[in-house]
Amino acid sequence: MPEHEAGGTPTVEVRDFLRRRREQIAQRWADEPLFRTVFTVSRDEAVEAGKVVVDALAEVADAGRVEDPDAAGFSGLREQLSRMGAARSRAGLSTTQVSSELAALWPPVENLLVADMDEAPPERTRECASALGVLMGTLRLVAMQAALSEGQALIDRQRLQLLEVATPVIKLWDGIVAVPLIGTLDSARSQVVMETLLNAVVDQQARFAILDITGVPTVDSLVAQHLMKTVAAARLMGAECVVSGIRPAIAQTIVHLGLDLGTVKTRASLADALGHCLHELGTNIVNAAPDGAGRR
Amino acid sequence: MSEQSSRPVAGHVPVLRLGEVLLVTLQGDLYDTTAQQLQQDLSETIATSRVTGVVIDISGVEVVDSFLGRVLAEIAAQSELLAARTVLAGMRPAVAITLVELGLTLPGMRTALNTEAALELLTRPAVPSRSGGLRQESP
Numbered sequence: 001m002p003e004h005e006a007g008g009t010p011t012v013e014v015r016d017f018l019r020r021r022r023e024q025i026a027q028r029w030a031d032e033p034l035f036r037t038v039f040t041v042s043r044d045e046a047v048e049a050g051k052v053v054v055d056a057l058a059e060v061a062d063a064g065r066v067e068d069p070d071a072a073g074f075s076g077l078r079e080q081l082s083r084m085g086a087a088r089s090r091a092g093l094s095t096t097q098v099s100s101e102l103a104a105l106w107p108p109v110e111n112l113l114v115a116d117m118d119e120a121p122p123e124r125t126r127e128c129a130s131a132l133g134v135l136m137g138t139l140r141l142v143a144m145q146a147a148l149s150e151g152q153a154l155i156d157r158q159r160l161q162l163l164e165v166a167t168p169v170i171k172l173w174d175g176i177v178a179v180p181l182i183g184t185l186d187s188a189r190s191q192v193v194m195e196t197l198l199n200a201v202v203d204q205q206a207r208f209a210i211l212d213i214t215g216v217p218t219v220d221s222l223v224a225q226h227l228m229k230t231v232a233a234a235r236l237m238g239a240e241c242v243v244s245g246i247r248p249a250i251a252q253t254i255v256h257l258g259l260d261l262g263t264v265k266t267r268a269s270l271a272d273a274l275g276h277c278l279h280e281l282g283t284n285i286v287n288a289a290p291d292g293a294g295r296r
Numbered sequence: 297m298s299e300q301s302s303r304p305v306a307g308h309v310p311v312l313r314l315g316e317v318l319l320v321t322l323q324g325d326l327y328d329t330t331a332q333q334l335q336q337d338l339s340e341t342i343a344t345s346r347v348t349g350v351v352i353d354i355s356g357v358e359v360v361d362s363f364l365g366r367v368l369a370e371i372a373a374q375s376e377l378l379a380a381r382t383v384l385a386g387m388r389p390a391v392a393i394t395l396v397e398l399g400l401t402l403p404g405m406r407t408a409l410n411t412e413a414a415l416e417l418l419t420r421p422a423v424p425s426r427s428g429g430l431r432q433e434s435p
Contacts, residue, residue, distance in 0.1 A: 198389030238387070238407040
């Protein structure tokens with residue numbers, strides 16, 4: 001075995017081993033569940049992906065930074081790792097399962113390393129195996145980081161989308177706007193609701209604003225406080241704010257909690273609120289007479 | 297002197313009389329002394345000219361602090377004592393949110409979307425018709 005020079009640190013030896021056994025490692029990894037299930041089109045694809053990972057590991061070992069997840073060699077790998085992690089997550093695997101699948105990449109490499117170094121002193125073999133183990137651990141860490149940041153990015157994106165779609169302002173009549181609220185109100189959302197509603201009041205010169213909370217599952221003291229703030233702000237701008245869609249259960253909750261909504265004008269349904277606003281505007285809606293002529 | 301010219305400390309806000317209503321338009325940043333001067337000017341004008349309403353247009357004001365909020369509330373209260381109703385017109389959304397967060401909801405203050413709506417509010421009878429009752433239809 002000419003490869004066994006006495007000199008060189010364990011990381012250098014690991015690098016040489018990775019470059020030498022690149023093909024075999026990739027072949028064995030291709031049979032592991034992680035690669036097999038992500039690259040379903042062909043085995044060659046999985047082997048190629050495995051080679052990319054081995055090359056990156058060799059580069060990191062070359063730099064001597066086996067324990068550093070920010071090593072330059074990993075940066076090119078993140079996209080692929082997050083893609084693999086995302087594919088496994090989509091398949092319904094938990095983070096723990098993905099992590100253990102990543103851990104399963106280690107034994108085949110270790111076996112190859114031990115087989116490769118059967119003539120070297122046992123101490124040397126242990127050192128190399130340990131360095132390689134650290135390197136594989138770092139790879140696992142990088143993969144989990146990539147998967148988690150992917151998930152975080154998705155959550156951030158969806159939160160933004162939720163804020164955008166959650167607060168439509170509807171013009172019901174000349175001078176009457178309504179905001180149907182759907183889902184749980186937190187402080188960030190109620191801030192957006194307040195701003196959009198007040199801006200709509202200015203834009204449309206609306207004298208009445210209706211906050212419909214039919215779609216809000218629960219009302220607690222925090223939500224009530226937000227409602228009162230919105231109502232007070234609308235009043236300061238010269239608009240009257242009506243809260244509608246208070247269901248019987250919510251009305252009971254509010255009473256049980258002892259919340260005082262005395263300053264807030266409330267109506268049972270959006271229709272009632274609209275009727276109230278139209279009445280205040282001096283607009284009367286009358287049923288058409290059977291003969292078609294309007295009646296006052 | 298140069299500092300005084302760049303930061304007017306005791307300016308007068310013009311008070312315009314439109315029939316039985318006084319119209320005050322606030323623009324930009326308002327200094328504390330200016331606000332107090334306005335408060336004094338208004339009370340004197342109301343007392344001498346027997347107007348029935350005051351409209352304060354703050355659509356040009358981007359920042360209302362707690363002091364200005366208090367001065368506005370005091371103007372409303374003292375006008376009420378002199379039998380004139382005060383209407384605050386055209387508050388910006390950002391200002392309204394700030395005031396509410398400060399806890400200055402100005403209870404009892406009449407508000408309107410704009411000056412036109414404020415003047416219309418003042419021409420209506422002093423006690424607005426209660427909601428729920430049948431509205432008086434004009435023929």
